[in-house]
Amino acid sequence: MRPETRALVLHLGVIAGLAALYPLLPTYHQGNLTRILVLAIYATGYNVLFGYTGLLSLGHAMFFGAGMYGLGLPMQHLGLPALPAFVLGTACAATLAAAVAALALRTAGVAFMIVTLMFSQAAFLTILYFTTWTRGEEGFVLARGARRIAGLDFSTPDVRFWTAFALFATALLLTLWMARSRFGHVLVAIRENEERTRMLGYDVQSHKFRAVVISGAFAGASGAAYGLFFGYVGATFASVQYSIFPLLWVLLGGAGTILGPLVGTAFMFYLINWAQDLTSAYMLVAGVVLVLLTLFARAGIVGEIRKRWLGWLP
Amino acid sequence: MTILSTDKLNRVFGSLTAVRDVSLSVDPGEVHALIGPNGAGKSTLVGMIAGRIPPTSGRVVFDGKDVTSLPAHRRMQMGMAYTFQITAIYARLTLFDNLALALDDRDPARVAAALDRVGLTERSDQLAGDLSYGHQRLLEIAMGVAQAPRLLILDEPTQGLAESEIAGFGDLVRSLRGTTTILLIEHNMNVVMELADRITVLETGEVLATGTPDQIRANLAVQDAYLGTTHA
Numbered sequence: 411m412r413p414e415t416r417a418l419v420l421h422l423g424v425i426a427g428l429a430a431l432y433p434l435l436p437t438y439h440q441g442n443l444t445r446i447l448v449l450a451i452y453a454t455g456y457n458v459l460f461g462y463t464g465l466l467s468l469g470h471a472m473f474f475g476a477g478m479y480g481l482g483l484p485m486q487h488l489g490l491p492a493l494p495a496f497v498l499g500t501a502c503a504a505t506l507a508a509a510v511a512a513l514a515l516r517t518a519g520v521a522f523m524i525v526t527l528m529f530s531q532a533a534f535l536t537i538l539y540f541t542t543w544t545r546g547e548e549g550f551v552l553a554r555g556a557r558r559i560a561g562l563d564f565s566t567p568d569v570r571f572w573t574a575f576a577l578f579a580t581a582l583l584l585t586l587w588m589a590r591s592r593f594g595h596v597l598v599a600i601r602e603n604e605e606r607t608r609m610l611g612y613d614v615q616s617h618k619f620r621a622v623v624i625s626g627a628f629a630g631a632s633g634a635a636y637g638l639f640f641g642y643v644g645a646t647f648a649s650v651q652y653s654i655f656p657l658l659w660v661l662l663g664g665a666g667t668i669l670g671p672l673v674g675t676a677f678m679f680y681l682i683n684w685a686q687d688l689t690s691a692y693m694l695v696a697g698v699v700l701v702l703l704t705l706f707a708r709a710g711i712v713g714e715i716r717k718r719w720l721g722w723l724p
Numbered sequence: 725m726t727i728l729s730t731d732k733l734n735r736v737f738g739s740l741t742a743v744r745d746v747s748l749s750v751d752p753g754e755v756h757a758l759i760g761p762n763g764a765g766k767s768t769l770v771g772m773i774a775g776r777i778p779p780t781s782g783r784v785v786f787d788g789k790d791v792t793s794l795p796a797h798r799r800m801q802m803g804m805a806y807t808f809q810i811t812a813i814y815a816r817l818t819l820f821d822n823l824a825l826a827l828d829d830r831d832p833a834r835v836a837a838a839l840d841r842v843g844l845t846e847r848s849d850q851l852a853g854d855l856s857y858g859h860q861r862l863l864e865i866a867m868g869v870a871q872a873p874r875l876l877i878l879d880e881p882t883q884g885l886a887e888s889e890i891a892g893f894g895d896l897v898r899s900l901r902g903t904t905t906i907l908l909i910e911h912n913m914n915v916v917m918e919l920a921d922r923i924t925v926l927e928t929g930e931v932l933a934t935g936t937p938d939q940i941r942a943n944l945a946v947q948d949a950y951l952g953t954t955h956a
Contacts, residue, residue, distance in 0.1 A: 592828070595821075595824070595825065595830075596825075598817070599814065599817075599825050602814045602815070602816055602817060603812060603813070603814050603815075605808075605812060606808075606812040606813065606814065607825070608796055608797050608800075609774070609776070609796060609797075609800060609806045609808070609812075610800060610805075610825060610826055610828075610867070610871070611797050611798075611800030611801045611828075611871070612797055613797050614797065
């Protein structure tokens, strides 16, 4: 089998595996899997920018939040139906990403991290400032009756899972296709040697811009889906913690691998879950695991698998 | 008929004028060498030609168009190619990927043909960073050649190459003669005298002389400034 075919079979296999796994799981883990898939869309988008393009953003929570509030506010205050609200939320995130990219991409390296962090803090404070509509830290609950598209009622766990599954599968296959396209190859080239890439005649700035917008749109879709599925919109999801999470998930799973974001998200989800049972300082456990991984498996879980055994993994 | 010309190019870094009023013209198909002592402004000059360094004043005209305000990648798209003085390849990618990016095409036959020009075909699947220094330099030259440029700018291509590799480099340049215009910065005088059709000598940012290898060899001012031969 050619490596391309092998990779496609593997990724379709993972998708099929997720579908087969769901009915076998106990209810509690079914719910977890739904959350993991929604958040893995966020991680997958983050990976486009961090893993493939080599740009480290510390402000992705603003895109996740833009998706969530872009969906939630018009549903809550204007009675917008769920489907257009979902599209609007994703579009809000993509638009915000375009605006942030236009400014932040004038910087590079550490300055880019700081600028994205600052924009994200500004977005977070904006949510708190308009507490009248956003309900600030406390957030608001989306009415159960409004959370439906056509015949799908998102207060039902099974509907939630299968919709999350479809969204995640789309995100995964889109990134797989992207990674193999000319666009994806140029992103990797930028990550590996930006000046060389420019001097081969590639428009580095425009590729980076598109990477930020794609990444922001994925984050927004994930945020909108999270709000829609679980019926709650709150400022915590736009806080700095939610900018750090996708970075950790992608680092753990393997930056610049297609499956890494899913593996990292699932690993971290259950790690924190397990640590919460042990101690209230559960983030400490997450920290220790991260330190261990950077010491002994710097490429992340899937990255190490690729390095040691499966060199053809995209 | 010129493919490239510069018109009174200047570049000032603080109190240092690295390049002063350089007007240069390169004919299509020629191998034009830039020589001069360290700090003469050679790399700054080609940096301005390629679009990596904005000039303080002056113009760059390529293929009949004023490209002074165009960004580097647009100039490359117009038919320039540039190899760095300090090797700039994709060290963590395979040779195949390096060449595929240079070609902007992943067709295996074209990549193999491009690698074959520098004799690296068999190493197609190796990581570029695992190559010896000399092979990395050859890879970078192959990436420049693969773009089928009309103007190939080579910044000290033979630095760090062994004698046998330099001979191979000479053959490669000769095979491009007539189809590709080459602007060559080079310290190895044997290479310059052997390959160049014309030579421009820079000193402290200014053009000291331009001419054929024989003319440059006979030029007393150049001998004083650079070639180091004493004349009685």
